[in-house]
Amino acid sequence: MEQTFIMIKPDGVQRGLVGEIISRFEKKGFYLKGLKLMSVEQSFAEKHYADLSSKPFFQGLVEYIISGPVVAMVWEGKNVVTTGRKIIGATNPSDSAPGTIRGDFAVEIGRNVIHGSDSVESARKEIALWFPEGVAEWQSSAHSWIYE
Ligand code: DAT
Numbered sequence: 001m002e003q004t005f006i007m008i009k010p011d012g013v014q015r016g017l018v019g020e021i022i023s024r025f026e027k028k029g030f031y032l033k034g035l036k037l038m039s040v041e042q043s044f045a046e047k048h049y050a051d052l053s054s055k056p057f058f059q060g061l062v063e064y065i066i067s068g069p070v071v072a073m074v075w076e077g078k079n080v081v082t083t084g085r086k087i088i089g090a091t092n093p094s095d096s097a098p099g100t101i102r103g104d105f106a107v108e109i110g111r112n113v114i115h116g117s118d119s120v121e122s123a124r125k126e127i128a129l130w131f132p133e134g135v136a137e138w139q140s141s142a143h144s145w146i147y148e
């Protein structure tokens with residue numbers, strides 16, 4: 001099944017939103033396959049956001065991501081990449097709908113609480129970068145209550 005990489009950014013950790021965010025993905029019916037609290041170095045953050053290296057906000061973005069511990073996760077489920085982005089909401093919290101994580105918990109684009117992979121291909125790359133050790137293999141006993 002499809003997997004995505006989700007990261008709670010330092011502001012989400014500092015503000016105590018970890019449980020709330022995990023809960024939204026869990027209640028939806030997605031499966032937690034990897035989870036760790038970690039601090040990343042500048043070079044690692046630059047690698048994660050390499051596609052944005054030419055943007056004027058790149059340096060500030062990297063400084064934000066390395067400013068405290070983050071929660072790195074792998075979630076699995078049908079269409080989890082696209083649906084995960086919907087649960088997260090638009091990049092700029094001014095545009096994120098209420099009911100989304102950014103819509104409910106963020107104000108500024110540079111403090112938007114959470115990252116989610118934007119395609120199956122980026123998810124594959126990001127999971128390989130953040131979880132080189134691999135992720136857990138387990139099946140939920142609720143599977144047949146969630147999937148037809
Ligand atoms: P997303 O995180 O929704 O995938 P993105 O990949 O385009 O958005 O950008 C990564 C992060 O960079 C985003 O979560 C917040 C920051 N960012 C994006 N556009 C920005 C901008 N115009 N000004 C400041 N920060 C920005």
Ligand code: MG
Binds near residue numbers: 116117118
């Ligand atoms: Mg992105």
